[in-house]
Amino acid sequence: MTGVQAVARSGVSIDGLRVMRGGRSVLEVTALHVPAGAQGAVVGPSGCGKTTLLAVLAGLLVPEAGRVRVADTDLAEVAARGNAALDRFRARTVGLVPQQPMLFGVLDVLDNLLAARHFAGLPPERDAALALLDRLGLAGLERRRPRELSRGQQQRVALARALVNRPALILADEPTANLDDANAAQALDVLSARAAEAGATLLVATHDARVCARFETVLALPARAAAGVPTRAP
Ligand SMILES: Nc1ncnc2c1ncn2[C@@H]1O[C@H](COP(=O)(O)OP(=O)(O)OP(=O)(O)O)[C@@H](O)[C@H]1O
Ligand SMILES: [Mg+2]
Numbered sequence: 001m002t003g004v005q006a007v008a009r010s011g012v013s014i015d016g017l018r019v020m021r022g023g024r025s026v027l028e029v030t031a032l033h034v035p036a037g038a039q040g041a042v043v044g045p046s047g048c049g050k051t052t053l054l055a056v057l058a059g060l061l062v063p064e065a066g067r068v069r070v071a072d073t074d075l076a077e078v079a080a081r082g083n084a085a086l087d088r089f090r091a092r093t094v095g096l097v098p099q100q101p102m103l104f105g106v107l108d109v110l111d112n113l114l115a116a117r118h119f120a121g122l123p124p125e126r127d128a129a130l131a132l133l134d135r136l137g138l139a140g141l142e143r144r145r146p147r148e149l150s151r152g153q154q155q156r157v158a159l160a161r162a163l164v165n166r167p168a169l170i171l172a173d174e175p176t177a178n179l180d181d182a183n184a185a186q187a188l189d190v191l192s193a194r195a196a197e198a199g200a201t202l203l204v205a206t207h208d209a210r211v212c213a214r215f216e217t218v219l220a221l222p223a224r225a226a227a228g229v230p231t232r233a234p
Helices: 003-007 050-057 075-080 083-093 109-119 126-135 151-163 181-198
Strands: 012-021 024-034 039-043 065-070 094-097 169-173 201-205 217-220 229-232
Touching: 012 050, 024 050, 024 217, 039 050, 039 181, 050 065, 050 169, 050 201, 065 075, 075 083, 083 094, 083 109, 094 151, 109 126, 109 151, 126 151, 151 169, 151 181, 169 181, 181 201
Parallel strands: 039 201, 039 217, 094 169, 169 201
Antiparallel strands: 012 024, 012 065, 217 229
16 A cells, blocks of 8 residues: 555554553543544643654554554554554654654754655655645745754644644644744644545644534643543533
8 A cells, every 4th residue: 555545545543552651651541533535633741652652653653562554554463564664654644743843953844844755755846845834824934954944843843744644643742832923723723624625533632622623523632641532522
């Protein structure tokens, strides 16, 4: 299956997940099934495992137990083919906006986006990358290095970089934490619109009431993370 075909079949499926960090269990999810193309918020108190869940879905953290499927692909099967296979799967299928922007400091803004396409084995599509920056209010900043940007601008570049490969699964970790109301709304508009255009699944981990209010589907992780219980927001 190619990454492009995977876009139409995206979704998340978790059964019997247990994640250990520092020698203790930090996240347990009995069952979580997110339909392809769904958009939802992942909420819960600080330390409940939101970032951990996104890291598992991105294939960055190997769980102690459980089955995790992303875009109809079993992550354990990809991992068994080695780190290169996992890196390629992640680059093509998952767009991760980390809690800290983590941009390439030596590259300018545009090259940060084009590097993401390169790592996924995709052609550069420079004009599409510039159009995406424009949509996020970053036009004219494409030749700046990350250190020459504000925190909020860096966060929007990280968002653009996560979207530039048109991933089947978009994972955003507190993407509005450094943004004012106008830029938060714009960033969420772009996230939702790009996900809808591509039929991608979108999960946004957040504490932010502005973010939660936008999503009909809310996945609430309990404080002690005994189970991930999908709920519907009122
Ligand atoms: N590298 C690590 N080593 C050991 N424990 C860790 C590590 N990273 C996170 N943890 C622990 O795992 C648990 C879940 O952390 P996680 O970062 O997923 O929470 P979170 O819900 O994203 O919190 P926040 O809302 O503050 O971002 C916490 O108890 C945390 O202390
Ligand atoms: Mg977190």
